Amino acid sequence: MSTPQIVVHRDKELMAQAAAARLITKIVDAQAARGSASVVLTGGRNGNGLLAALAAAPARDAVDWSRLDLWWGDERFLPQGDPERNATQAREALLDAVGLDPARVHYMPAADGSHDDADAAAEAYAAELAKAARPEDHGPVPSFDVLLLGVGPDTHVASLFPEMPGVRETERTVVGVHGAPKPPPTRVSLTLPAIRAAREVWLLAAGEDKANAVALALSGAGEIQAPAAGAYGRSRTLWLLDAAAAARLPRDLYPPASP
Numbered sequence: 001m002s003t004p005q006i007v008v009h010r011d012k013e014l015m016a017q018a019a020a021a022r023l024i025t026k027i028v029d030a031q032a033a034r035g036s037a038s039v040v041l042t043g044g045r046n047g048n049g050l051l052a053a054l055a056a057a058p059a060r061d062a063v064d065w066s067r068l069d070l071w072w073g074d075e076r077f078l079p080q081g082d083p084e085r086n087a088t089q090a091r092e093a094l095l096d097a098v099g100l101d102p103a104r105v106h107y108m109p110a111a112d113g114s115h116d117d118a119d120a121a122a123e124a125y126a127a128e129l130a131k132a133a134r135p136e137d138h139g140p141v142p143s144f145d146v147l148l149l150g151v152g153p154d155t156h157v158a159s160l161f162p163e164m165p166g167v168r169e170t171e172r173t174v175v176g177v178h179g180a181p182k183p184p185p186t187r188v189s190l191t192l193p194a195i196r197a198a199r200e201v202w203l204l205a206a207g208e209d210k211a212n213a214v215a216l217a218l219s220g221a222g223e224i225q226a227p228a229a230g231a232y233g234r235s236r237t238l239w240l241l242d243a244a245a246a247a248r249l250p251r252d253l254y255p256p257a258s259p
């Protein structure tokens with residue numbers, strides 16, 4: 001478990017641009033070291049804001065997009081192409097504009113595919129992750145280079161909501177989620193054990209409606225009550241915030257050179 005590091009940016013646009021710059025560097029470094037990189041995407045405005053900032057970043061072509069594996073941390077269980085699907089939104093924000101290798105883009109199954117419910121979709125995705133894991137990963141999912149997460153106002157991450165069965169899962173790597181408080185109610189999500197297989201976990205939160213959630217998750221709350229508190233990477237856990245989302249952090253956690 002890595003101790004969270006907190007970086008505060010003036011506003012959410014700067015946060016997205018700085019996170020995009022950071023992600024470009026991370027992917028380029030991983031590709032230089034290992035030949036390829038792997039990133040887990042999130043849904044939500046902040047995750048998509050990062051992807052849009054990446055699409056607009058001058059250095060974006062420093063990345064070899066054909067040697068990038070993309071996975072999803074969660075998906076809204078809707079028909080393929082639905083505008084509310086996280087995959088659709090990621091494609092619009094970035095993916096359609098770069099030269100990805102389709103075989104390396106690991107979409108979660110859609111509601112109209114061969115998987116008739118979210119539990120079957122979760123099982124299929126778990127199998128795809130297991131197939132991609134190598135012996136050096138020491139587990140059923142690959143050691144993702146960076147796993148991105150938005151943070152909900154109730155401290156949810158991916159589709160793991162406080163007190164619900166998904167956040168209590170300790171065995172499976174992917175679960176179907178039913179009755180989610182954020183629409184749509186049916187979703188597919190990586191579990192905390194799968195999230196924690198990542199080398200780096202980056203959590204993104206902007207806006208004053210996130211201030212309580214951020215303060216709670218970083219002040220020692222348990223992961224069942226505050227799922228974001230259980231989201232950490234093997235070597236690094238980074239909280240990327242704007243000033244509004246950081247406003248209720250205890251003073252001793254607030255980074256020194258922040259706005």
Ligand SMILES: O=C(O)C(O)[C@@H](O)[C@H](O)[C@H](O)COP(=O)(O)O
Pocket residue numbers: 042043044045046047074075076086149150151152156157158159182
């Ligand atoms: O499918 C989703 O909705 C998510 O992946 C969810 O976990 C999201 O990341 C947070 O709710 C934060 O969303 P915002 O960035 O829009 O606040």
